[in-house]
Amino acid sequence: MMYSIGETARRIGVNPSTLRYYDKEGLLPSVQRSSGGVRMFTENDFTWLRLIGCLKATGLPIKEIRQYILWLQQGDATLEKRRDMFYKQKAAVEEQMAELQRALDAVTYKCWLYDKAVEAGSEKVIRNIDPADIPEDIRKLRTNSGVYQDVDGLS
Amino acid sequence: MMYSIGETARRIGVNPSTLRYYDKEGLLPSVQRSSGGVRMFTENDFTWLRLIGCLKATGLPIKEIRQYILWLQQGDATLEKRRDMFYKQKAAVEEQMAELQRALDAVTYKCWLYDKAVEAGSEKVIRNIDPADIPEDIRKLRTNSGVYQDVDGLS
DNA sequence: ATGATAGTTAAAGTCAACTTTAAATTGGAA
């Protein structure tokens, strides 16, 4: 079964022009063409696009995905390079997760503060708040994320 | 204690020109100036910059951070808007975490595959691999991330 | 066979978030 660029884009959740852009950048070396030059995608291409999606989600630039493809095409001689790329990216994601967790802690802390403020109808109750008035679990977020004693007083 | 833009940039881990850019975009409304016009940062500004860092890490655009500051300056009337912003961002981060976890699963699976391939010195061993030969925990990653039966055969 | 719909390319445009440049000014050490 073959799929048009429009159908593929719809199923993967991107703009058709994004797929053309990826193709131009060498990210879709295995997509076939009809006799008239129209791209025809297979389920296998969808899997490949899902991998591209994962790699992009990890922040890997398109140029490095391209490099991976070039290594793929060189066969067994580049196995280590490809393995190293994935290990490097794994470490990168783990660091991103930690950073995102810190950001989440900060935001969660702010949610707690603003719940207090909205409840009281005023910022006053949270300006220069006494740490003893903050529940243990929320206080941990504040410490962990380094976001307190704000310039705006919403500490 | 006051700090120069250079010292501040060094401590926060950004380029001094980034701080000037943030200032120009209205993200640093509380940074003081010397009589000669030179910016002077305080510990409080560092805390504020750390919050900006967290918000940026969650993908919040600079324009929306600016909006938050405008709301801050309007006082209690905008408490709900600010609370809602943080709750919306909290949900956004939780979704980002889930996506990043999916990407991590895919990358971890690829690490396992390439370890096998490097060990054998060839891609052959992992091309069209029998799912029964994949340990349960690794097979879960493959399923979870949707990245298998690749165009490159490194399924 | 024809016309609508969806595809093709190359090239230019957009956007966010910086980064660099140039020319002038500030501020602390000698």
Place this chain on the structure above:
DNA sequence: TTCCAATTTAAAGTTGACTTTAACTATCAT
């Protein structure tokens, strides 16, 4: 006081990842 590194501004440049445009072509249902 003089000097030099660091600062200032406005404006232009950069980067990555698309997105749009224009002009043309393919495919498919009637």
